Amino acid sequence: MSQDTSSSTAYTASLHYDRRLYRQDIAGSMAHVRMLARQGIISKRDAQAIVKGLADIQEEIRGGTFPWREDLEDLHMNVEARLSEKIGEPAGRLHTARSRNDQVSVDMRLYAKEAIRDTVARLRQLQQALLDQAERHREVILPGYTHLQRAQPVLLAHHLLAYFHMFQRDVERFQECYQRTDVLPLGSGALAGVPYPIDREFLARELGFARISDNSMDAVSDRDYLVEYLADAALCMAHLSRLAEELVLWSSQEFDFLRLDDRYVTGSSIMPQKRNPDFAELARGKTGRVYGHLLALLTVLKGLPLTYNRDLQEDKEGFFDTADTLHATLEVFAGMVSTARFNQGRMRQAAEESYVLATDLADYLVGKGVAFREAHGIVARLTSYAKEQDKRLHDLTLDEYHQFSPHFDEDVYKVTLESSVAARDVPGGTAPARVEEALANARALLKEGTSKATRGSGNTPLGRRKR
């Protein structure tokens, strides 16, 4: 059987990707050994030897001097073999009351917990960047779009905060995923528990887990927390891809709303005039990769009987690549957003040149007593007329207005981008006062989140938003 031979093939090997779990693996082993000694299952002396040996190995790996052996198919076998070389016979005691199944599981959960904390911290940075830009552009007006058609004027700050709130939901989801990740599987044995008087609560405390798993058969084959992370990441990438799309659109000559910093564009060897938003495009493309990893793990789980099956080894690479991708992308976006220069003049011009005040003109007529549907018809005709004349609504004379309705008056010229925005004075609306409130709330949210994140930076659960 391949375990016993040196011919263990490349097909089942995982060393090339699981070696990144070395810190978690060694921490898990140390806690386990301390527990075994504390419970009298192994001797204190053996425990000390093992802990010492593991500490040395950790130094070797960290320092790049660890003699990795490709003929041993994974991290765990490498560490064990090395420990044996170092301390001899007591090394074997490390596996008392533990199976490979619950060992690998605890490693991944420790790793995932760190990854989630990292994810949340990076989301916070991007939210901060969005908030900073929103605060810096409190008075900038641009056309809000539906169907990629200019619709109604909005504040740039309001537009940016829309993304802030998407990422806020992402933060919440990751925090909830954290709670289901924060469960110690160790002590489940191969599948049925272990026949030793171990102390699982001690292990949980040592390793910083909030609680222990409820059922050993579930614990050794549970990959829910990884699926959940991948699903949360997929939705977060969907949000980033939406923002990426807008950065690409806004960087085009047609929109010209935005100048990305030189760090985030590339030129062309052939076409010197170009400023390609490669980072935003690549991020949009990387959405596919994360969706793919989610589907991959769901496919792995489909139809798998209890308990551990080797299929589950496929849980790692997709997770690592997802976390790496998401983290790098969040970092790029935080930088890209915070260094972007918005072309306020062009935004305003786009709003003015279009007919985004049409709704307000209809509301104006309604205010004068015209029925809504009739007002809408009048403005539709008026807008068509203006378009044909190649005029903006503001450039029409009062006489021209009167051709469409006698209810227009001098005060029609008081319908402006500013008045339009100000009129949307409802909670969640784009009126400056409401946006100020929203900015203040966002600041508070980040402050709260940050302070909790700091507290949470040990092994305790992350702070969650009160509702």
Next chain:
Amino acid sequence: MSQDTSSSTAYTASLHYDRRLYRQDIAGSMAHVRMLARQGIISKRDAQAIVKGLADIQEEIRGGTFPWREDLEDLHMNVEARLSEKIGEPAGRLHTARSRNDQVSVDMRLYAKEAIRDTVARLRQLQQALLDQAERHREVILPGYTHLQRAQPVLLAHHLLAYFHMFQRDVERFQECYQRTDVLPLGSGALAGVPYPIDREFLARELGFARISDNSMDAVSDRDYLVEYLADAALCMAHLSRLAEELVLWSSQEFDFLRLDDRYVTGSSIMPQKRNPDFAELARGKTGRVYGHLLALLTVLKGLPLTYNRDLQEDKEGFFDTADTLHATLEVFAGMVSTARFNQGRMRQAAEESYVLATDLADYLVGKGVAFREAHGIVARLTSYAKEQDKRLHDLTLDEYHQFSPHFDEDVYKVTLESSVAARDVPGGTAPARVEEALANARALLKEGTSKATRGSGNTPLGRRKR
């Protein structure tokens, strides 16, 4: 433009699937109109006429007498046109301070909230069925499997509780999704808010929402809660597919662990001897459909700029089909599990015929002072020998045992399925005492969940597990 003509094509029509939102749509409209009157935006008389008209329409739809018009592409246009016929001019006031974008959004959120409550209730029923069977089979032992190889003996109750805990995590996820669904978007207008002094908190109270949305641009294009439901459903279907796989395996002549009730098997017109577990197979197959719906909506969202784009109309059918599929599947499984008859004799025989006590024999030797690795080697040779002799371990004589190690003694015959199970006496392990605890905890969890679900059956948030 197609809106103005009768040629609105089948391509954009949604009436065939959105008519199931009629209760939500009418409830949303009634609340909106009451609010408008309360705020003095429309007259009380108009409001009463509209509410009365909507109530009539609801009766017509419920009673099957509503004159659906296919030439009007969706539910909303049908209701509006009918309202106009019924009450004339005031019907137009219904759309004051509201856009189609926020109207549809509130309908879907109301619907999704009901769906989630239903999902959780059905998950509870399946958990109850699993728990009942577990309690009924407290003492049944079967082989626990890893790699579909018989590994170590476990209690059937322990095996069933593994699924209980998977579904418990599903319940938690759906409850958390509920909280993000429970947000009122109404008042967001087309994208920027509305220029009327509306009262969004009143709307939230009337419609039973826990809070109002923070940003109008986000609110009209936010489909996160639907993606999240689909992701939670995908993982839940993954769990169901695992259980389905085991029901199929256990129903095979090879395993013969289980007899599904006649309601859940079908015969063959050609092969009279067959009892096909079609329901379990079909459920396993329907996993694909739910995965597909998740990926479909993620694909829709990828790269979509703000705010509303018509792509988002594609959010509904997949959601409806997912909830329908999941609900039907959960119901089938609750019935299938609670009526299944377990073949205890065959389970025990499978455990006895195999070498699932090998681990325990090794542990026995370790208890006699043999080093773990050596003990393991001895038992491996012993097992091979027994296999060749076509004997069970219990059938070997002490002499035969002694051929492999002098440490074996008479008490080796005390290593039994019962002693093996009893030895896994750790929290989460399969020892009878631990499983009793687990059963009690599961009972408590369901009781708590049920009482909360009852309270939650109005419009208040579902109860969540304390941790």
Next chain:
Amino acid sequence: MSQDTSSSTAYTASLHYDRRLYRQDIAGSMAHVRMLARQGIISKRDAQAIVKGLADIQEEIRGGTFPWREDLEDLHMNVEARLSEKIGEPAGRLHTARSRNDQVSVDMRLYAKEAIRDTVARLRQLQQALLDQAERHREVILPGYTHLQRAQPVLLAHHLLAYFHMFQRDVERFQECYQRTDVLPLGSGALAGVPYPIDREFLARELGFARISDNSMDAVSDRDYLVEYLADAALCMAHLSRLAEELVLWSSQEFDFLRLDDRYVTGSSIMPQKRNPDFAELARGKTGRVYGHLLALLTVLKGLPLTYNRDLQEDKEGFFDTADTLHATLEVFAGMVSTARFNQGRMRQAAEESYVLATDLADYLVGKGVAFREAHGIVARLTSYAKEQDKRLHDLTLDEYHQFSPHFDEDVYKVTLESSVAARDVPGGTAPARVEEALANARALLKEGTSKATRGSGNTPLGRRKR
């Protein structure tokens, strides 16, 4: 067992979607019965009675008078029960030498063959629409884009032909899929073949299949042709989503390259100025649905042992919805493309206002002996200067040119959009002469395809492109 009771549940029912297979089912049964009589397996008299009964049933279904029974879970049971009512005892003979597994399989293959022919015909229509527009706009120049940045001038015809070629590859793929669909499974029985002297080649001829399946166990569980159709459809939808994206972009006020016909835009009840490209957006969104169906069926197949398992019933709805969606979308696009009006002036202006001739200026300098990299640097600086001066390259004076390089001469003004396009005079390039060739080739391809499609409209394989 549920087959024997009237309680067959809604869960396993397929009548609501498989009734669309009635023509195929009846055709398959008629051919089978004729073959049975021809081989002397049943009497000619019985065969005649059955064929007559089936013909009547077909008329009833077509005419809407067929008494569908929901208590019979699928089309096949409905047809059988009705046949029994009509002709009594001989009805039972219909199932001689045939199982439900190979019956359903032949129905789906007949249906899929028709669907593929339809798909190809609709692709041809869209290609024709693209070609017609390309021919009508032979001389229109617009900026070609990379990274959504204006890059180099191209002919509109060249741009449209890029899509023509994507769809050409789709046509090829569907034609190849057709060949693997065009295989008769009938005669495979439940899984092992049938114990009757049937004539499978006769069945193939009768039903218009090119060949018979090779292995009965494979045949009853083979869904490859459906996966392949879904994969081909997914890629085709990806192409359509790209075109949709461009239609949306080009319809925006920022680009303003295109005016979609009124049939393909909708207005807004609130914002009268808008022309929303809903059809293009919805098509882009429907890409998700088709991707989802592909992944759903792949998920169904994963890990399924031989031979038929009820999971496979999940093959139909996704296929039907995919074909329906693709066909409707292709039809919409054919109409949308052929009625679109291109804004040639705005396209030219976009090309002129930008620096799409920068590459050509660099090439100009290379022609004057400047090294490529140096030329590139000169033009980069020149372009920056022009941008700062808010001038187009053409508006710079020769003196200004000379500030950047002495190699500029009067003939620099001969570098124009036209000269740029004409210079790309390579096969596949945008030079007018090359585009003329490409148009001619495209016309020939369609002509050939159409004539073959006509020939192919019976049951013979579709024509395929020679290479």
Next chain:
Amino acid sequence: MSQDTSSSTAYTASLHYDRRLYRQDIAGSMAHVRMLARQGIISKRDAQAIVKGLADIQEEIRGGTFPWREDLEDLHMNVEARLSEKIGEPAGRLHTARSRNDQVSVDMRLYAKEAIRDTVARLRQLQQALLDQAERHREVILPGYTHLQRAQPVLLAHHLLAYFHMFQRDVERFQECYQRTDVLPLGSGALAGVPYPIDREFLARELGFARISDNSMDAVSDRDYLVEYLADAALCMAHLSRLAEELVLWSSQEFDFLRLDDRYVTGSSIMPQKRNPDFAELARGKTGRVYGHLLALLTVLKGLPLTYNRDLQEDKEGFFDTADTLHATLEVFAGMVSTARFNQGRMRQAAEESYVLATDLADYLVGKGVAFREAHGIVARLTSYAKEQDKRLHDLTLDEYHQFSPHFDEDVYKVTLESSVAARDVPGGTAPARVEEALANARALLKEGTSKATRGSGNTPLGRRKR
């Protein structure tokens, strides 16, 4: 702009995965340079210098002495920079009449062509292994399954050939994909073609492409051939996952049909009795990864406007990993299948112990003049009776048979596994004579395929099956 600085970030870097394209990149460049010299676009001397420099670089890379620079983000920049170091100024001429877009595209197509040839060769090996085992087990009978219930007896050879035919369809699909891959994009420039008198047909001949691309804008953004490969690979993995599932099932103690070679099982450190089919399980799990890569690339393409966008850089890693995964899995399966030992005794016993002859008994009665439905009812009752008596059908006395029908006679004992199998004597059926034919056809198919594959091992298209 990042191109010009040394700060090119890790985010956009592709060197870690695109360096595997070095042979293709250098071959493409050499052909390009030769063409440029031949056309008089650059001097022969420069061309020679470049070709020599590239040859040296190829040696350096092959020999592991190439000085890779991480600060240059991809393979192409590394090669260029090195070429410049080596030969100085002429190095710049390499980029005459070529863009990065068409350079990368030609590299990938060259690589994909090799990958497809490799895929087909490995599929052939697996088909050969299946065929060899089938030929070796011509007379072995086992129960054929539907719904994982024993259904009817079949020959093991017939069962194995079912997989042979799945893989045959895979071969066909990959060969067709090859034809669409075998298209030269070089000469498309950045998007519009190049302003030089290049000879694309010469390039195609030099690089072994069957034809040149038709449209430059399509060519630089066409990734269809990669999507197609991924889709073909996904379906092939679905087939492998089905075979894997059966290997896992058959290796279980419950089935015990199969003993995998020691190379393909692993033991357990805790449970010495186990032979875990890890390779089959892992292969089944890797299906998820390949499905994921397909979805990822489809997601990348969704909604992407023409022409090149940086999103497309995401095409490579998924393709590489898919080809690597598929190739390794095919190799593992070829080995696993050819070394597997089938437990013929256990297979036969499973067939005998069950009621797989029930269909044949019903057919027997039909042969005696009993109506099919009545015969079916008789056999159903008979089977139930036998089950209750715990007897096999063969063990029933004629008296017992007569209790159910007077039509049973002594010759009922001639209904055997052998007679059952022999009776399915239709093309594609499991009768020994038919299986012999099928084996001969399969041998011929492989022979034909192999001889073509040999011829095809240069750069010419792979042989395709005649139909």
